[in-house]
Every structure is written in C-alpha cells, then in structure tokens.
Amino acid sequence: MNDFYSERSQSVGERLALGVFTAGRLQREQVLGILERKVRHALLPRLPIDFDARYDAQVPNKLKLTAGPINENTRRLRDSLEPETKQRYQERLNHFENGQLSFIGHEVSLDADRTIDWDDDQLEGIPLLWWLKYQSLEPLKWFLFSPEESIDRERVVREVLDPWVRTMASTAQIGTPEYLRRDWIPHAVSLRVMTLSRYSAWLESEGMIASRQLVLEYLYKNALFLQNHIETDVGGNHLIENALALLMAGLIFQQADEWIRSGTELFERTAINQFLGDGSHFEKSPMYHIMSLRRMLTSIGLLSKYGYSIPQTIQHSAEKATEFLTYLTPPDGQIPLLNDSQFYQVLSISEILLYADKIDITADNNPDQFGASGYYWLGSGADRMLVDGGCVGPPHLPGHSHIDLLSILLWLDGNRVLTDTGVYQYADDVHRQYARSIKAHNSVQVGDCNPIKIGGQYLMGRRTAPETTMSRNESFKQFEGKYEVEGFLKPLYTHKRRIQTNGKWWLVTDEVSSHGDRPIISRLHFHPSIDLKKVDDAKFNIIYDSEYLLGYLQALHCESIVLDTSPYFPEFGTKISRKVLELRYESTPAGYVISKNEGSEVK
Structure with a gap:
C-alpha cells in the first residue's frame, strides 16, 4: 500500500497560523460561548459552592408526567426501523447485560454495576466520542428500540437498567474538576435528556414509573443543566440536539413552559440558519443531515400530539430536508459517505423516510430545484x-x-x-x-x-x-x-x-x-x-x-x-x-x- 498517511509535517508556526485563521472565521456567538465554557470549566470547581446540590434543590419534590405522546412517538420510530437495525440493538443490549460495552470499534469490560470509570486503563487512547456515547445512556436506546417480543423487559429493567441508571445518576456531579469534559458534556446531556424522556414515557406506559422517581429527577436535573449550557460554542447540529432535548423535557413535564419555548425558538433559528435553499443541511454530511432531520421530525410529531402549533419555518425545513434526502438517495439506498459520514450511526435513508411519512411529512422530488448543496x-x-x-x-x-x-x-x-x-x-x-x-x-x-x-x-x-x-x-x-x-x-x-x-x-x-x-x-x-x-x-x-x-x-x-x-x-x-x-x-x-x-x- 502506498503511504497515504504521509503528509508534509506542519511547523508550530503553520499550525498556529491555521488555528488563528480558523478562529477568525467563528461567529460572535461561538466566541462568546467558548469563553463562557472555558471560564465555567476553570472557575466553578475552585469555588467553595456545591453546584450539584444547587441543581438538586431546583428539582420539584413531586414530578408528574404527561408522557403518552412521547411513548406513541417512540412506537412510530421503532416501527420505522428495519428488522436488522432492531436486531443490532438487541445484540448490543445483550452484550451490555453481560458486562461488555462497545462503541466506535472499541469494546471494554464493565464493573459489576455495568459502569466504568473515566480513568480506567481500558479507555486509555480511546477517543472522547466513546465516553460521550457512554454518558448519553445509549443502552437505554437499545432497550427501547429492540424487537418488542425479544426480551423480558421487566426483568431487564429490574436487574440491568435500574442499578445502572441509579449509579450513573448518583456519580455524575456538577462542578467537579473536568465536569464539562466528562460526566456533563453538554452534547451528552442533550442525548441523555432525549433518551431519558423516552425511557420515562415507556416506564409510565407500563405502570413502572411510580417506584422509579430517581429516573424523573435525573431527567429534570439534566434539563435544568442543559438550559444553562446551550452549545453556542460549537453550533451546527449540536444546537438541533439541544433544541429537541429541551422541547421533550418541557413537554413531558408540562409545568416547564420555559423549556418548550426555548426548544421551539432554537429549532426555528436552526431551521432558518442551518438548511440551504435545496433543503440540505449546511455541514454537507448525509449522516448529520439525517440526524438533524430526525430531530426536526420528532419535534413536529410531538408538538402536534401535545396540541401546540407547529412553526412554519420548522415545517417547511423538514419538508425540504426530506425532499433533498430523497434526491440524494443513491441506487443502493445507503448514504454516500460524503464529509464526516459513516454507516449505522443514524437511521438509514429508508428508515428516516418512513419515519417522515409517519409524521405526515411528504417529499416532492424535483431535481431542477436542487443545487445549493452542489x-x-x-x-x-x-x-x-x-x-x-x-x-x-x-x-x-x-x-x-x-x-x-x-x-x-x-x-x-x-x-x-x-x-x-x-x-x-x-x-x-x-x-x-x-x-x-x-x-x-x-x-x-x-x-x-x-x-x-x-x-x-x-x-x-x-x-x-x-x-x-x-x-x-x-x-x-x-x-x-x-x-x-x-x-x-x-x-x-x-x-x-x-x-x-x-x-x-x-x-x-x-x-x-x-x-x-x-x-x-x-x-x-x-x-x-x-x-x-x-x-x-x-x-x-x-x-x-x-x-x-x-x-x-x-x-x-x-x-x-x-x-x-x-x-x-x-x-x-x-x-x-x-x-x-x-x-x-x-x-x-x-x-x-x-x-x-x-x-x-x-x-
């Protein structure tokens, strides 16, 4: 094999110049967000204040759910998945139950409560993305979207998920050193809120939530944290994740109108700023296009079922994004691996288009309308x-x-x-x-x-x-x-x-x-x-x-x-x-x- 990894090494000066050039293109909101994050990360752990206790104190003593529409949406999404996808989730859940956890090609052995510490030797050299997926509670997603008849769900909740969620909730402390790079990465918090909302809705539908108030308290605490840590520093698709997380938390806890308003306004802003004229997501990755479209479809489905009006900007962007994906679909039906894209990280093209249909979003495919993406x-x-x-x-x-x-x-x-x-x-x-x-x-x-x-x-x-x-x-x-x-x-x-x-x-x-x-x-x-x-x-x-x-x-x-x-x-x-x-x-x-x-x- 030719040495495709060989590149002329960059000098310190060239690397610095490239960093300065990149930073010079950031938007004002990003720069302010980066500064705020760095100050919080450096300052909060040094202050003699228990910030984690302050967040706990804001969680109401009694939390009630209005969860039916979210559980219905979960069923719609599960029904949109191909059998191979659901089977893959079941296999991953089985491995997790057996104390093994694998993300992005790296498998580790878990402790007895199915957790792993940040400084475990098995994680040495593994990218931060692995930890982010772990902190986003992905095994709950595997549980929710596995074939319904394939597992004894009550047993898995009682023996596997209960002790794991309890440990994750009790060990994640806000304000500890490196907290924004470990247990409270805002992107992971967004994913955690979405997953916990779906999991809580399922527990409520099965009559199992009353004895699991810890799950609701953990969900509420995460939403409180996210409201204060919108990822303006990163921008892009992360803001779409933030938007849906806040919206779902606000809808499931009907007393949290501020979250509904913040999530909806953030969706409207990203719908305007992040989608090009032909409906393509501006980061030009088919993988992130599908991820962003899925979040938008979920917001439309939930707002409708909860009785809220759907802003026209969100509706229009979802329709155009669906049309663009229909246009971009290759002959083999799998995404083209353009820019940062991989298989199996998001819904397949057929799955997301079926989900759009279940949300009553239809697509017209007129090739003459496409071109903004190039x-x-x-x-x-x-x-x-x-x-x-x-x-x-x-x-x-x-x-x-x-x-x-x-x-x-x-x-x-x-x-x-x-x-x-x-x-x-x-x-x-x-x-x-x-x-x-x-x-x-x-x-x-x-x-x-x-x-x-x-x-x-x-x-x-x-x-x-x-x-x-x-x-x-x-x-x-x-x-x-x-x-x-x-x-x-x-x-x-x-x-x-x-x-x-x-x-x-x-x-x-x-x-x-x-x-x-x-x-x-x-x-x-x-x-x-x-x-x-x-x-x-x-x-x-x-x-x-x-x-x-x-x-x-x-x-x-x-x-x-x-x-x-x-x-x-x-x-x-x-x-x-x-x-x-x-x-x-x-x-x-x-x-x-x-x-x-x-x-x-x-x-």
Whole structure:
C-alpha cells in the first residue's frame, strides 16, 4: 500500500497560523460561548459552592408526567426501523447485560454495576466520542428500540437498567474538576435528556414509573443543566440536539413552559440558519443531515400530539430536508459517505423516510430545484455518478468538512464503484488527516499539498469556492466546474473538471493551469467489492464481487498509471483496504472514460 498517511509535517508556526485563521472565521456567538465554557470549566470547581446540590434543590419534590405522546412517538420510530437495525440493538443490549460495552470499534469490560470509570486503563487512547456515547445512556436506546417480543423487559429493567441508571445518576456531579469534559458534556446531556424522556414515557406506559422517581429527577436535573449550557460554542447540529432535548423535557413535564419555548425558538433559528435553499443541511454530511432531520421530525410529531402549533419555518425545513434526502438517495439506498459520514450511526435513508411519512411529512422530488448543496447526479436509475460541485462547508464550522472539491462517486448496476472515504474517528491522528485530505477523494491533487490547508481535528485554512454549470444537448448531459487555489499575489493554480455522460459512459476531463512543474495526480478510489483487471497499459475491466463485469475504465493522455490500495472507513474504528488508481498527468487536458458497454462511442 502506498503511504497515504504521509503528509508534509506542519511547523508550530503553520499550525498556529491555521488555528488563528480558523478562529477568525467563528461567529460572535461561538466566541462568546467558548469563553463562557472555558471560564465555567476553570472557575466553578475552585469555588467553595456545591453546584450539584444547587441543581438538586431546583428539582420539584413531586414530578408528574404527561408522557403518552412521547411513548406513541417512540412506537412510530421503532416501527420505522428495519428488522436488522432492531436486531443490532438487541445484540448490543445483550452484550451490555453481560458486562461488555462497545462503541466506535472499541469494546471494554464493565464493573459489576455495568459502569466504568473515566480513568480506567481500558479507555486509555480511546477517543472522547466513546465516553460521550457512554454518558448519553445509549443502552437505554437499545432497550427501547429492540424487537418488542425479544426480551423480558421487566426483568431487564429490574436487574440491568435500574442499578445502572441509579449509579450513573448518583456519580455524575456538577462542578467537579473536568465536569464539562466528562460526566456533563453538554452534547451528552442533550442525548441523555432525549433518551431519558423516552425511557420515562415507556416506564409510565407500563405502570413502572411510580417506584422509579430517581429516573424523573435525573431527567429534570439534566434539563435544568442543559438550559444553562446551550452549545453556542460549537453550533451546527449540536444546537438541533439541544433544541429537541429541551422541547421533550418541557413537554413531558408540562409545568416547564420555559423549556418548550426555548426548544421551539432554537429549532426555528436552526431551521432558518442551518438548511440551504435545496433543503440540505449546511455541514454537507448525509449522516448529520439525517440526524438533524430526525430531530426536526420528532419535534413536529410531538408538538402536534401535545396540541401546540407547529412553526412554519420548522415545517417547511423538514419538508425540504426530506425532499433533498430523497434526491440524494443513491441506487443502493445507503448514504454516500460524503464529509464526516459513516454507516449505522443514524437511521438509514429508508428508515428516516418512513419515519417522515409517519409524521405526515411528504417529499416532492424535483431535481431542477436542487443545487445549493452542489451535489449533482449524472445518469439515471442504477447507473449514476454523483458530483460534488459545492463549497466544503460553512466557514465558521469546518469541523465535519473534507477537501472534496469536484470529487465524484459512481454506481453501476446499483453497486458502489467509486466511493468516498468516510471517517475513522474525530481524534487528531493520521486517519483523521488522511480522511479530510484531497488524497482521500476522487479528485485531482497538484503537488504534495491540499488545495485548502487542514490540521488538527477540525482546523481549516483559506477556502476556495468552485464555480459550476450544468447543461445538456441531444447527445449528452454535461457538468463543468472550476476553482482557483490562491498563491502569493496570484493564483497558485486553477483546476477545471468537465464531465459528460449519455447514461452509459462518463467522460471526465481535467485541466490544470499555472501548475509549474508540480505533479498532477487524479485518484479513483474503488469500493472494496470492486476489483480491477488490467487489459492494457491504459484500460481496466471493472469487476464486482470477483466475477461480475460491470464496465470499463480507459485512461486518456496519462503519463503513467499506478494501481495501489488505500484505506476506507465505512464505520467508526473500521479500516478496510480498497483499490485505488493514480493517474499521473504530465500535461492537461487529460482524464478518463468509464463505460458500461465496451465500444460505446463517446461523441
């Protein structure tokens, strides 16, 4: 395997400059939120005040639920899940019952009460995301969405969940050192509130809540905390999570009108600010698009069932987001792994669309209305190419953006052929740097650097915005895109990509100007199920599952071709080898044609 993890190391000065540039693009609300969080994190543990006791004192002595609509919504959501998803939840719950807990590819052994300490040796080197999932009480979600007939639920509650929730609630202390990075991470608190709301609603429906007031007190305390810790410092999809958590807590405890108002107003604001004109979520990750849409659908369903009016901005954004997802759906029905996306972290496309239908949100799919995201389809049916002609994401929120300028993905006969890379983890390591780089995408690299500088977990430098056009004539459909990479006083180089197709072939032509003597490499990363059989120096057969001939690839005007392997990250913590072609150009225009039928004439 070529060393895809090798990058020119950044100096301290370059890293600092990149950090300053990234910080300079933050919005005022983010900067103030970061400052507030840092002051709280540093100051509160040093004060002679028991902040945890203060929160406990605000929890009413008697808590009553109005839980029917939430439990009904949980049933709707469970009925939207595919059998494989519910079975996966049951298997994870079984492992948890047996003292094993696995997130993002890392499994640990739990203590007798099924807990684990922050400083346990098993967690050394494991990304913070693992702890966040643990603190969000994910096993309760597995319990709620497992097949209803598969487990003795009363026994699991009594023997497994009761002691675990009791321990989690009693050991999570607000105001202790590092509390905002451990037991009270605001994002984990949001997820905890949503899960505890659903779990409490289920307990109430089964007549089991009266003896479990601790669950309600823990839920109320978490909602109180979240109201004071809205994640303006992070922004993006975290605010959507905050919004639904506050809304659900306010609805289940009908006396908490402030939470209902805060959650609804936050939803309205994010609906306006975070969704583009074609309905796509502005972080440009299909995974986070589905997550955000799910939260919005839940808010609409709950507001309606509790008798509240649904703000038009939320309704409209949910409809447009559903329409966009319908448009983006590939031939195989799974999300394209664009930007920070993985499989099995959110609902599948079919699950979220069924859930939308159960919430009475319908989608019209008119391709001519889509374009704000920059995602364009070339082809139809089972044979389609997806082109990324858009910007890399919001300037103030580069965390989930990859350098995928004018990158392409391809499906033939419904099978993935050219793929994006996904993401291994969010921690700052070689996997993270590779997944975000131009090397990991089906585009062109000029020289040994990225067209947009990246670093750390989420840092990103000066951006470039592609200019794109779509046209068609009687013979073919055509996409054209162009972007400039800035240099000192003048562009460092310009990359133009033209793609023409008649639905049976795709002709990709790249032109790079002002590149000097810097090498030009066009990469094509193939799905692990795809093999390439060399026919001659410039032609390859595209083979699926070792035996099925899908089509052909013909390189055009290449100086040399290297067939190698590259890493593929379809799930957190999972690395799979796949084929990659490196087409090296001495001059341009140059490119390649992919065809389904040998001899298809390109005119």
